[in-house]
Amino acid sequence: MTGYFIAILTFVSLAVLLGFALNMQWGQAGMLNFGLAGFYGIGAYTAAILSKTGVDGLTAAVAAIAMTAALSALVSLATLKLREDYLAITTLAFAELVRLVLTNETWLTGGTNGIRDIRRPLIGLVGGERYELFFLLLCLALVAVTYLLLDRITRSPFGRALRAIREDDVVAATLGKNVLALRVQAFAIGGAVIGLAGALHAYYFTYIDPTEFAGFVTVYAFMAVIVGGKGSNRGLLLGACTVMVLLEGTRFLKDFVPVLSAQQSASLRLALIGAGLVAILIFRPQGISSEYRLSIGRSPSPDLNP
Amino acid sequence: MQALLNGLVSGLLIALPAIALSLTYGILNFANFSIGAMITTGAYLAYMANASFGAPIAIAAPVAAVGLALLAIVIQHGVYRQVRNADHVTLLVASMGVAFVLENVLRFFYGADVRTLDVPVARPLVWNGLRLNHEQLTIAVTALSAMAFVAFILRATRLGRAMRAISDDPDLAEVRGIGRNRTVDWTWAGVLTALAGVLIALDGVVDPTIGMNYLVSVFAAAVIGGIGNPFGAVAGALIIGLVEETSALAISTTYRQGVSFVVLVLVLLLRPQGLFGVARIRR
Secondary structure, eight states: OHHHHHHHHHHHHHHHHHHHHHIIIIIITOOOOTTHHHHHHHHHHHHHHHHHTTOOHHHHHHHHHHHHHHHHHHHHHTTTTSOHHHHHHHHHHHHHHHHHHHHHOHHHHOGGGOBOOOOOTTHHHHOSTTHHHHHHHHHHHHHHHHHHHHHHHHHSHHHHHHHHHHHOHHHHHHTTOOHHHHHHHHHHHHHHHHHHHHHHHHHHHSOBOGGGGSHHHHHHHHHHHHHHOTTOHHHHHHHHHHHHHHHHHHHTHHHHOTTSOHHHHHHHHHHHHHHHHHHHHHHOTTOSOOTHHHHHOSSOOGGGOO | OHHHHHHHHHHHHHHHHHHHHHHHHHHHOSOOTTHHHHHHHHHHHHHIIIIISOOOHHHHHHHHHHHHHHHHHHHIIIIITTSSSOOHHHHHHHHHHHHHHHHHHHHHHHTTOOBOOOOOOOOOEEETTEEEOHHHHHHHHHHHHHHHHHHHHHHHSHHHHHHHHHHHOHHHHHHTTOOSSOHHHHHHHHHHHHHHHHHHHHHSOBOTTHHHHHHHHHHHHHHHTOTTOHHHHHHHHHHHHHHHHHHTTTSOGGGHHHHHHHHHHHHHHHOTTOSSOOSOOOO
């Protein structure tokens, strides 16, 4: 049972990291990333492939972060003069392209067989039986560090400029802000966090294949952010937990309804998640957490009332 | 030549959902990400009528069209109209949720198995060394007649004038008593999307991912045509179809969507209003 809780909490930390990234990209800068799963896959595969070739685990993780951040910047460049719709389309198409590459470039990614036996960082030091707990603590520490960093960024003049652009980029540009550069940076920062989460994913499961980076990851992340209240990193902690409880709770669905096959109950769970997302948007678009104002600035400022 | 012919046919196929996307975009001002799942749903509706109830495809296709049009109306009333403070970003996210629900409901009932429609197999027509199989012929004829019909509606009827008025200037249209959120547009979008689903299923197989496999191409087509412009979408779809098929001579066909992605990015960078769009991009 302890093992189960450790596993769940590890999943929650990964979900929280993805949510942080989305809060940066969407919550702060107003940039929709519908291809989150693709960037997540890039992080995971970069870390996994490098570890396989004998690179030290931590270096590989740093490389994964850099790679994901760089690709995020590149993708965001394509559409920056346009509305959010276009970025959403481009990122979605990018994720599809990533999936195709992961599935078909067998020489690099192992194709549908994926990559197995990914070496875990520091396992020699920590030892096998304590590793799960160690990994959870590592994840929690990284979540804390990321939270503090992002909080710092959000409260900085940079963060204020981002929110100004989100509300009205023409006004921000008129006031001398370099809209393009700020947006690319915001998207890259989010990308870096996704890369970190991807690397942790690869190390935790020690096995990855392309199906793990399909659209549902993106939907979970959006749901966590929307449940928590868009733009609120503290609300996100609650949001990610709620989503995970929903996911894990519905896992037991097949025990209560024995007629369903494993495949059917899995589909039903995913359908319920999607319906949940839509229901929240309809009934509680501001999220369950009312921390939106509190979490952004210590003093209330007018740009917090979208 | 064969690649050009195949490209034209697959362009016609992409054109139907691209028109549907443009119609709903022009009117509601949001990109409907559930269009991939809608295509799949249309294919399964036809499959249900065709394989489970034994209806010939000529009956199954209209059944799917009506069914999907109804579903589109239900989703419009049940979801998109209900989302409060409906800025287009919220609607985008909602449409992603809708896509997720549709796809997984289909998986729930039909699993991930690959199915085929029950149609007679016929020899392809050969003319001067060009091969055109019956499915392609059906696709071309159906798509062309559907497009002609939509063009007729948009250009020559009161309804079409109203639709164009909304997409040109919603506020002005509202003043004249033509509101947004009109059911009729979703009906058309549903019909066109369902037809696309049936045609895709006819050309290949039915499985829960077929719509997703076309999503990027459809969006690329709509963007090239200047999103919100149904006639541009047709041209965009033909371009995408041709580029995808001719690129298959050089690049593996598994990267068809990758090619669309590259075309999409190039168009967004070089001519963001689309090849046929007017420069009317806000922000």
